[in-house]
Amino acid sequence: xxxxxxxxxxxxxxxxxxxxxxxxxxxxxxxxxxxxxxxxxxxxxxxxxxxxxxxxxxxxxxxxxxxxxxxxxxxxxxxxxxxxxxxxxxxxxxxxxxxxxxxxxxxxxxxxxxxxxxxxxxxxxxxxxxxxxxxxxxxxxxxxxxxxxxxxxxxxxxxxxxxxxxxxxxxxxxxxxxx
Numbered sequence: 001x002x003x004x005x006x007x008x009x010x011x012x013x014x015x016x017x018x019x020x021x022x023x024x025x026x027x028x029x030x031x032x033x034x035x036x037x038x039x040x041x042x043x044x045x046x047x048x049x050x051x052x053x054x055x056x057x058x059x060x061x062x063x064x065x066x067x068x069x070x071x072x073x074x075x076x077x078x079x080x081x082x083x084x085x086x087x088x089x090x091x092x093x094x095x096x097x098x099x100x101x102x103x104x105x106x107x108x109x110x111x112x113x114x115x116x117x118x119x120x121x122x123x124x125x126x127x128x129x130x131x132x133x134x135x136x137x138x139x140x141x142x143x144x145x146x147x148x149x150x151x152x153x154x155x156x157x158x159x160x161x162x163x164x165x166x167x168x169x170x171x172x173x174x175x176x177x178x179x
Contacts, residue, residue, distance in 0.1 A: 003015070005048045007050065045061075045063065045089055049104065052099075052143075064082055066106065066118040080119060100148075133168075135157025137155050139155060140153070
C-alpha cells in the first residue's frame with residue numbers, strides 16, 4: 001500500500017496500491033474491492049487525496065498522470081497527463097482545498113496548484129537554486145482545515161507556509177536542524 005485515505009465518520013477506506021490501482025473498503029478494511037475503472041495504475045508511485053468538502057471526490061496521482069473521481073471511485077477520469085515536474089518516483093504528493101473540491105495542490109519537484117480539478121497546473125514557485133522562494137523536491141503539501149488560504153509545503157529543504165494562497169511564503173526552518 002502506497003497511500004491510504006479514510007472517510008471521516010464512516011467505515012470507508014481507500015488504499016492506493018503500487019501497480020494495482022485503488023481499492024475501496026466499506027467495512028473498515030475487512031474486505032476490499034478494486035475501484036479502477038478509467039485508471040491506469042502502471043507506475044512506481046501512487047498518491048491519493050480526498051476532498052474534505054465532498055468525500056466522493058478523490059484524486060490519484062500516479063507518476064505523471066492525475067486522475068479524479070466524483071463518485072467515490074466508481075469511475076476515474078484522467079485530468080492531466082503531465083502532472084509531474086520530474087522525479088515522480090521520489091517527489092509525489094497531493095492535497096485538496098478544504099472547501100473547493102476542484103482546487104488541489106500537487107507536489108513534485110516544485111509545488112503546483114490547480115483550480116479546475118487538475119486539468120491545468122500552475123507552478124507556485126518559478127526559480128531554482130539559491131534564489132528560490134521554496135526549496136524544491138516537494139514531499140508534502142497540506143491545506144489547513146480551518147483557513148483556506150493557508151497551506152504548508154515540506155521538501156528536502158524543510159518547511160514553508162503561506163497564509164495568502166501561495167503569493168508569499170514563510171520559511172519555517174529557523175529552529176529546525178535540516179541539511
